[in-house]
Amino acid sequence: xxxxxxxxxxxxxxxxxERAGYWFIFPAALAMFxxxxxxxxxxxxxxxxxxxxxxxxKFVGMKYYIQAIVKPEFYSSxxxxxxxxxxxxxxxxxxxxxxxxxxxxxxAGRTVFRVIFMLPWLFPESVIALLFTWIxxxxxxxxxxxxxxxxxxxxxxxxLGSAKFAFPAVVFACIWKGYPLVMTMVLSGxxxxxxxxxxxxxxxxxxxxxxxxxxxxxGLRPVLVTTLILxxxxxxxxxxxxxxxxxxxxxxxxNLISLNIYGTAFNDLQFGKAAAWGIIxxxxxxxxxxxxxxxxxxxx
Amino acid sequence: xxxxxxxxxxxxxxxxxxxxxxxGTAQKEDTTKDTATDxxxxxxxxxxxxxxxxxxxxxxxxxxxxxxxxxxxxxGQYVYKYAENYMAQHPNVKIEITAISSNDIYTKLAAxxxxxxxxxxxxxxxxxxxxxxxDLGMTEDLNNWLDNADKADFANGVVEACxxxxxxxxxxxDVQPSAIIYRQDWFDGKNLKAPTTWEEFLNCAxxxxxxxxxxxxxxxxxxxxxxxxxxxxQSRFMSYLWSNGYDLISEQADGTWKNGLDEDGFLKAFSxxxxxxxxxxxxxxxxxxxxxxxAANYFAMEYTGMMLSGSNAIGVAYANNPNLKGxxxxxxxxxxxxxxxxxxxxxxxxxxxxxxxxxxAIDYLKFFISNDKDQMFWQSSGKIPxxxxxxxAAYISGPDYAGYLDTIAKGCRPxxxxxxxxxxxxxxxxxxxxxxxxxxxxxxxVKKMEADLDTLLEDYN
Numbered sequence: 001x002x003x004x005x006x007x008x009x010x011x012x013x014x015x016x017x018e019r020a021g022y023w024f025i026f027p028a029a030l031a032m033f034x035x036x037x038x039x040x041x042x043x044x045x046x047x048x049x050x051x052x053x054x055x056x057x058k059f060v061g062m063k064y065y066i067q068a069i070v071k072p073e074f075y076s077s078x079x080x081x082x083x084x085x086x087x088x089x090x091x092x093x094x095x096x097x098x099x100x101x102x103x104x105x106x107x108a109g110r111t112v113f114r115v116i117f118m119l120p121w122l123f124p125e126s127v128i129a130l131l132f133t134w135i136x137x138x139x140x141x142x143x144x145x146x147x148x149x150x151x152x153x154x155x156x157x158x159x160l161g162s163a164k165f166a167f168p169a170v171v172f173a174c175i176w177k178g179y180p181l182v183m184t185m186v187l188s189g190x191x192x193x194x195x196x197x198x199x200x201x202x203x204x205x206x207x208x209x210x211x212x213x214x215x216x217x218x219g220l221r222p223v224l225v226t227t228l229i230l231x232x233x234x235x236x237x238x239x240x241x242x243x244x245x246x247x248x249x250x251x252x253x254x255n256l257i258s259l260n261i262y263g264t265a266f267n268d269l270q271f272g273k274a275a276a277w278g279i280i281x282x283x284x285x286x287x288x289x290x291x292x293x294x295x296x297x298x299x300x
Numbered sequence: 301x302x303x304x305x306x307x308x309x310x311x312x313x314x315x316x317x318x319x320x321x322x323x324g325t326a327q328k329e330d331t332t333k334d335t336a337t338d339x340x341x342x343x344x345x346x347x348x349x350x351x352x353x354x355x356x357x358x359x360x361x362x363x364x365x366x367x368x369x370x371x372x373x374x375x376g377q378y379v380y381k382y383a384e385n386y387m388a389q390h391p392n393v394k395i396e397i398t399a400i401s402s403n404d405i406y407t408k409l410a411a412x413x414x415x416x417x418x419x420x421x422x423x424x425x426x427x428x429x430x431x432x433x434x435d436l437g438m439t440e441d442l443n444n445w446l447d448n449a450d451k452a453d454f455a456n457g458v459v460e461a462c463x464x465x466x467x468x469x470x471x472x473x474d475v476q477p478s479a480i481i482y483r484q485d486w487f488d489g490k491n492l493k494a495p496t497t498w499e500e501f502l503n504c505a506x507x508x509x510x511x512x513x514x515x516x517x518x519x520x521x522x523x524x525x526x527x528x529x530x531x532x533x534q535s536r537f538m539s540y541l542w543s544n545g546y547d548l549i550s551e552q553a554d555g556t557w558k559n560g561l562d563e564d565g566f567l568k569a570f571s572x573x574x575x576x577x578x579x580x581x582x583x584x585x586x587x588x589x590x591x592x593x594x595a596a597n598y599f600a601m602e603y604t605g606m607m608l609s610g611s612n613a614i615g616v617a618y619a620n621n622p623n624l625k626g627x628x629x630x631x632x633x634x635x636x637x638x639x640x641x642x643x644x645x646x647x648x649x650x651x652x653x654x655x656x657x658x659x660x661a662i663d664y665l666k667f668f669i670s671n672d673k674d675q676m677f678w679q680s681s682g683k684i685p686x687x688x689x690x691x692x693a694a695y696i697s698g699p700d701y702a703g704y705l706d707t708i709a710k711g712c713r714p715x716x717x718x719x720x721x722x723x724x725x726x727x728x729x730x731x732x733x734x735x736x737x738x739x740x741x742x743x744x745x746v747k748k749m750e751a752d753l754d755t756l757l758e759d760y761n
Contacts, residue, residue, distance in 0.1 A: 050759050052719075054413040055437040071755070138586025155517070158586030163739035249529045250588040251734030266407050268723040269432065270759065 040282075047276035052269060064276035074260075074277055078284065081236060081257045084171060088235045089228065091175030096182025101212075103183070104190045114187075121180035129244030132173040136160055160246050166253040170242055177241060178234070182227055189223035190216065229292045236285070257281055351447045352655065361660045362394045365647070366408065366423040369473075370399035374619060375681035382677070386667050393660055400424075403531065406432055413438070416652040421661050425470050426645045427461055427715050428535065428725075433648060434469045435719035440649040442468035445662045453669075457712065458686045461642040464717045470648040471665045472686035474678055476610035477712050478539045478640040479703040481617070483508075483605045484629035494631035494703075498544070498572060501606075501634045505582035508605035523576060524595040524604035527587030529733040534725035536608050537573065537732055542713060543639025544569040548728075549718060549757070556761040557718060561750045571742045574735040588736050600624065608633065610643060611696075611704045615682025630703030632710065642712040644686060684708075720760045727752045 047065070050058040068074035103114055120128065135143050136159035144156040159169045197215045206214065217224075239258040242248065248255035248263065261281070265274035370379045376399070383395040398420070400408065405423055412418050413436065425433050433439055446468065451459045458472045480501075482494070486508055495501040505522025512520050526533040541548060546569065547560045560566075577587045584590060584598055596613045598604045600620035607613055617624050633639030649661050669687055678685045679695045684704060696705065718724065731749040734740040740748070 052432075052436060053410045056435070067755070073752075133589075138589065139584060156585050158589065161586040161588035161737060163734075163737040166737070247529060249733045250737030251730060251739035253737060253739055263726065267403075268720075268726050268756075269406065270723065273759075 043275045043278055046272050047279050049272045050270075051272050053271055060272065064273045065280070067273070068277060068280055074257075074280070076252070077255055077257045077260045078281070080167075080252070080255065084167075084174075084238070084254075084256060085232055085236045087171045088174045088178065088238075089231050091171070092179045092182045092231055093224075093228075095175065095179040097186050099179070099183045100186035100190060103187055117183060118180045120177050121184075123177075125177065125240040126244050128173065128177050129241045132169070132176075133160065133245055136169060161250050163251055163253045166246055166250055170245055170254050173245060174235065174238065174241055178231065182231060185223050185227045186220060189220045193219040225292075225295065229289075232288070232292075233285070236288075351443070351445055352659070356390055356393065356660055356663050357656045358392060359656075360392050360394070361656050362396060363422065363657055363661050363664060364420040365395065365397045366400050366405055366420045367397050367647075368400060368402035368405065368424040369677075369681075370397050371401065372681070374615075375677050375683070378672070378677035378680070382668050382671060383664075385671055386664050389667075390660075393664075395664065402426060402429065405429070406436075409433070409436060409438060419650045419652050421650055421653045421657045422647040422665075423650065424645070425648045427641050427643050428721050430462070430469050430648070430715065431464060431717045431719050431721060434464050434467070434717075438648070438650055438652065439467070439469045440651040440653070440658060442471060442649065442662075445649075445658065450666070453687050453689070455686060455688050455691050455708070457642055457708070458644055461644040461712075461715050462646065464715065470644075471646045471662075472644045473646040473665075473669060474644070474681075474683035475686055475708070476612060476643040476645060476683055477704055477707045478536070478608060478610055478643065479630045479632055479707050480634075481599070481607050481609060481611075481613055481628055481630045481700070481703070483602075483627060484699060485627045486605050487629070494629070495634050496632075498540075498634050502572075502576065502580060502582070505576070505606065506580060509582045518581070519603070521584050521598075521604050522582040522606060524590075524599045524607035525576060525583040525587055526590060526592050526595045526608075527577065527583065527732070527736055528589060528591040528594075529729035530591060531722075531725060532592035533732075534729040537728050538725065539608060539633060539639045540573055540635075541566075541569060541728075543633045543635030543637055545635070545637040549716075549724060549753070551718075557757050559750060559753045559757060561746065561753055567742060567746050570731070570735075570746055573732060574742060577736055578738075588733055610682075611684055611701060612682040614700050615680060618682075619680075629699040630701060632703055632707050638707075638711060638713045640707060640712050641715055642708065644715075645683070646686070718760070720756055723756045723759075724753065727756065 046053075048059060048061055050056070050060045050063075099117055103110060103117065123131075135141055138144065138156050138158040138161060141156075141159075143159065144153065147153045148156075157165065159165045193216065197219075198211055201211050201215055237258050238256065239262065242254055242256055243259055243262075246254045248259040257277070261274050261277050264270050264277065365383075367379055370376045379397060383397055387393055387395055402424055405425070406429065409419065409423065419438070423433070425439075430439075442462075443466075454472060455475070458475060459468065461475070462468050462470050462472050482504075486492075487494070487504070490507050492504050492507055495504050501523075508520065508522035509518060510520055511518050526536050538548065544565075546563060546566055549557050549560055552558055577583050584603065590598070592609075593616075595604070595607060596609070596616040597620065599607045599613065600617040602621070602624075611630075614628060614630075617628060647661075647665060649658055653661065669685070669690065675685060675690060675693050675695070677683075678690065679693070684696055684701070685691055685693065691705075695701075727749050730752070731745045734748075735742055735745045
């Protein structure tokens with residue numbers, strides 16, 4: 001009898017504790033519901049309507065989803081965004097790892113270089129976009145002026161106004177803006193690898209390249225995977241830099257999916273269509289994150 | 301277990317949202333119909349009943365304004381000044397002005413529509429945005445507040461330009477039809493005459509394009525084209541197409557809209573615009589990067605000789621280069637058909653405001669257009685007043701404004717009451733941008749524009 005009462009009391013205590021726990025998470029849960037869950041479901045709801053959000057609510061069912069699959073407007077923009085993300089992330093890793101290897105060596109003024117190479121990360125994206133827009137201006141840009149002076153081009157080129165050059169130009173600016181994150185992460189990863197491994201490898205006769213392949217890269221793997229996820233997601237949803245530099249143009253040369261969705265909603269005022277595209281992009285991002293998580297799980 | 305629970309909850313939420321969505325639709329469409337019917341009834345009854353009183357009430361009244369003029373230089377200051385003058389005469393009235401970009405007004409209003417108490421009493425609109433704002437069902441029919449004597453103050457065609465479906469959707473402050481401004485002194489120097497066709501225009505542009513300092517590079521261009529893919533560039537391209545006789549879209553007898561991009565000769569007209577840049581090189585380099593401000597500055601800095609624009613470009617030119625006074629002329633857009641709407645701008649009154657607020661708003665707007673004898677708001681901006689009296693002002697009597705007044709006198713296109721105008725403009729912008737950059741051929745671009753317009757019209761038919 002005593003035992004039963006004791007059990008009931010302890011269960012009651014547990015329940016009270018659980019209740020207290022729920023109360024603790026309630027504000028955060030409410031905020032998450034208001035700021036994430038509700039807008040997501042409202043977006044899903046909108047995607048089935050041709051609406052101006054005020055007085056026109058025409059149910060169109062799956063029309064905008066079917067359009068996204070049937071018409072090239074959507075998927076060509078998604079493919080362009082994937083291409084953009086791959087090039088930018090690859091650029092970040094190439095320059096980030098090279099510079100991190102350089103900064104990991106002992107030399108005079110290393111701290112100064114570390115600060116200098118970090119600078120692009122510290123500037124706001126809009127500032128960098130305007131900076132490159134001015135550098136590449138077809139009338140008075142310094143890039144054309146330099147290239148003409150050294151005889152590479154004979155007349156000014158419209159870097160951001162040409163279908164051939166706009167995409168590489170934007171990718172270049174984005175690589176310049178984003179490599180410091182990879183550089184910093186890789187540098188911190190390199191510093192955590194014990195020197196004993198390198199000394200042992202040297203005794204075994206491994207050259208620098210083999211040391212890099214067999215010690216540095218495996219040692220950096222957890223850092224690289226985390227950085228890869230962060231960087232990929234960050235640049236997949238890139239908006240500010242590209243919008244300020246080209247506004248998605250010329251034509252569709254730099255029309256990333258984030259710009260496309262924004263333009264469809266707030267320029268063309270087709271909120272339902274934009275919501276449907278947003279939902280599809282959400283699914284794509286979810287699939288990417290699942291793939292990354294599977295890779296990470298294998299690592300563990 | 302948790303997954304199953306989540307799946308059930310989410311499915312439930314989706315079903316509920318779909319069902320409520322459907323119910324909401326029916327209800328909302330009914331409400332829209334009712335509102336529309338009411339509006340038509342009100343407009344019809346206006347002919348027999350007198351308008352509402354616009355006497356300013358004695359109690360405190362606050363009028364809030366979403367104003368696109370206020371953020372612009374150099375005329376934005378006068379918006380505040382006129383409001384202060386009005387408040388000095390009416391101490392019980394408070395006018396609160398929020399400066400806002402005209403492109404942001406729609407989205408702000410749409411976002412605020414769910415809480416009508418927060419909506420502004422007045423909001424800026426222009427002729428090409430008015431149908432979209434009218435489509436929101438937020439604009440008060442000013443026929444309820446303005447009698448025939450009030451309307452008679454406005455210049456010819458102005459009230460019609462503000463009227464959509466017999467509803468006077470906004471109060472006109474200025475008109476800005478498009479025309480071509482040009483360097484009269486350069487034309488005289490080369491014995492050129494104001495062109496009346498686009499072929500003649502091209503010849504003038506070729507004559508003005510030259511290497512003035514003989515360093516082997518062109519440094520002056522005939523035409524200050526706005527080639528950026530934004531509203532400014534798109535509107536000008538639309539004007540060019542209109543002047544060639546292409547309506548782009550037309551309303552059918554059953555109220556549906558028809559795609560007009562497949563008409564004969566459209567490809568040729570489209571190609572001509574592209575060739576100004578890609579073949580004849582009579583426009584500055586990097587044309588897709590040239591927005592309105594850049595093009596107006598090129599003209600002011602004497603890099604270019606002609607510009608298709610509203611008269612506000614004259615204000616920009618004089619403000620940046622006072623030496624241009626006496627050197628600028630203007631002429632009608634070449635082509636056989638009118639290439640511009642009257643492009644009236646002004647303020648719409650929100651129909652959610654109280655009658656007191658509406659009465660004060662109307663009184664304030666009447667004050668706005670009549671309180672300044674020197675017309676400094678209009679003169680400094682280069683805009684043309686909307687009133688008969690205003691259009692007698694000395695500053696618009698010279699050759700610089702002659703083309704604009706000629707355009708008004710010969711008649712402009714009626715306001716296009718198509719709520720999807722922004723989408724149509726995007727299609728046009730994507731079209732010319734893709735051929736300027738070499739991404740597409742003329743044929744490919746026109747084909748894509750036709751297909752995109754068909755898709756857009758599905759949503760509005």
